[in-house]
Ligand SMILES: [Fe+2]
């Protein structure tokens with residue numbers, strides 16, 4: 001399995017940008033504005049490249065819509081450090097992206113505080129982290145000019161007010177040299193127009209095109225998938241570790257089912273990222289304790305389609321999107337999002353579906369407590385008798401139920 005790092009990061013951060021729900025692509029805009037300012041400063045290509053990645057990844061610690069709202073509606077928010085720390089932790093555990101951890105850690109810290117020195121943070125990383133902060137806050141002020149489909153051209157003559165506001169914070173929130181570069185970059189219409197929702201993804205792809213493609217091996221690809229799975233799982237206290245544990249269980253079942261080699265890694269990634277589309281669902285719905293309304297159900301139902309699209313983009317040419325994106329299809333043909341018939345649902349997708357249900361039942365949910373292993377099995381048997389789940393796969397689970405339960409819950413492993 002060979003995956004390009006650039007390609008996977010661009011696609012997976014698209015899911016990260018979903019957290020905005022109504023207003024997506026925040027990360028991409030921050031990346032592009034930061035890159036324009038870095039170039040204006042005359043930074044070396046390698047540093048410009050880092051800024052672009054750090055911009056896309058800067059909010060990888062944010063999966064809750066509420067938190068995203070706080071961060072994008074006020075210029076400074078007292079709770080902003082939590083996602084910086086989470087982001088740093090996730091990135092440090094992902095070798096191909098660990099280099100960006102310090103930039104993400106310090107991207108909401110005032111320049112005047114950074115100036116006092118942060119142990120272990122180099123002068124260039126200090127400036128880069130502050131640049132992400134500046135581009136991030138510039139995007140907050142740009143937001144009123146953005147709609148889902150277009151950038152309001154008013155920004156082209158009203159931008160001086162945005163720049164004046166940020167310049168007023170020079171030396172306090174932001175490094176004076178970065179503010180000066182922003183002032184020079186912002187007079188170009190393209191600085192703003194590249195942020196148009198119609199173009200922002202294309203401009204990102206273009207900006208990365210000059211890079212040499214960095215191929216990831218399976219170990220690094222798994223680490224990358226784990227990073228995004230952690231972001232998804234952090235969305236709700238009820239889904240903590242859900243994706244991680246579904247992946248472990250899926251791999252265990254796949255092995256018993258005779259899969260081997262690269263396919264095992266691929267199915268583990270499918271397990272890790274099957275719910276990545278959930279980043280687009282507000283946590284008020286995910287966490288809701290009682291029955292959900294028809295409208296809320298419709299919102300939840302789009303997540304597996306969103307997962308499919310993201311996975312197709314991130315892992316082109318591999319079956320990961322099908323294996324992960326079909327976890328709510330069933331053998332009766334009444335599942336979603338494609339109402340596939342049994343013959344159109346591959347064995348690997350059936351494995352992910354069984355692991356998903358098994359793990360969800362063995363975890364506390366807002367509307368019920370965790371079930372004991374016997375209760376989980378009774379539910380699975382019932383779904384199998386009803387014709388929804390693959391009886392052979394459920395048979396494998398039955399024979400290994402205690403081990404499956406340990407893997408799904410992390411208890412007694
Ligand atoms: Fe942030």
Ligand SMILES: [Fe+2]
Nearest residue numbers: 274275304327
């Ligand atoms: Fe799901």
Ligand SMILES: [Fe+2]
Nearest residue numbers: 242274275356
């Ligand atoms: Fe799930």
